Amino acid sequence: MVNNLRKTDCIVTILVALVAGCSSTTVIDAHVTKPALIDSQDAVVVLGRRSSIEQEIERDFIKCVGKNLSKHAENFYVVPEETFVDGMYPYFENSTAPLDIRDLGKLVKIPEVIQKLQEFKVRYFIWIVGFTERTDENGAMSCAVGPGGGGCFGFATWSDEASYEAHIWDLENLQITAKVSAETQGTSYMPAIFVPIPLLARVQSSACQGMAKQIQTVFR
């Protein structure tokens, strides 16, 4: 009886340790050149920089930052990326989008462009670059099915790393308002005794929430 209790305690302790261990850590860094002044008539647009051949920023991440900004934004509207890029076609495609403030300055001299930006009421651009990648994988798991049923046994663990940087451009003054970076690391575990139990570290989601929260503080 005592032995059984000790075994149960031991399993519970291991699971608690794993759940605690699968959390992620996020480091946010921000450099604000000038507080962004925004009023209720203004909008911001969150855009992914997709000029790299190998890595592509996840559309989900851009949506996540936009959604989190919208959730807490009382004084401005967030234009969805797809709506904006389609509306501005062909000026904000991967191969034609302005790479710096100087490019943006040239772009706003085109009457159609400035008219459309005014329709969108865009005051700030938030350009995000980065990605989430798997940095380590360990362990093994095997699953089998027999006449009496099936099950999985083993233990797998993996680490993810997210690294993103956001540049906030002020359209009115044609200058960089702020730069915000988010670095998140996390390890996930999946023990399996008959049934796999995924204990996931939400790395990308943590980076998104951390970045959105920090961007929010830039706007007044």
Place this chain on the structure above:
Amino acid sequence: MLTLLPVLIISACSNSLSFEATTEMPVPLATPMPATVGIYYPEGFSDYVYRENTDDRKNWDIQTGASQTAVFDRLLSSMFDHTVHIEDLNQPDRQLDGIFSPELVTMQFAMPKETSTDIYEAWVKYDLRLFDSTGLLLAKWLITGYGKTSTEFHSNPVDGLNHAIGLAFRDAGSKLLLGFRANVEVQTWLAATGIACDNGADGCRP
């Protein structure tokens, strides 16, 4: 948005692929020039099918004709006030200011397992020609387009490749729209016809 409904047929063989490409082309942000131009699609353009049958790509059959025709229709109609389709380049219409004719030079694809990456890629290259109303060749230039998309966003190869093709068309379109006036022969044509010239110049259209 222009949406063509997809017809997706995935055969039982894992390497084979058969589908009709669909493209969502936004309305370009452009002020149409005061001109009436003809659009001539050469034979095999509007019903183009990319076919390949190799060990790695068994029975590939990708129908892109309807999509690429819709793309050029949309692009050219956003660039000029009026566009008309020309069936025969040898019987030109003298009412036209010019005739555009795109020809597909190449279309290429890369699958994630072929490049050991997690992206689907597509490339397109067009030879675009501009004729005057009598069918005389005035200008000729190449337009390329590239599209890529991650496996993360697509549940199957048809979906991934279709999206990459759409992005390649979109990229080619942006190069046509933004690079059009950079061509010297095109500039000469625009000035000679009075479609686009310095304000106040003789014969310049309002």
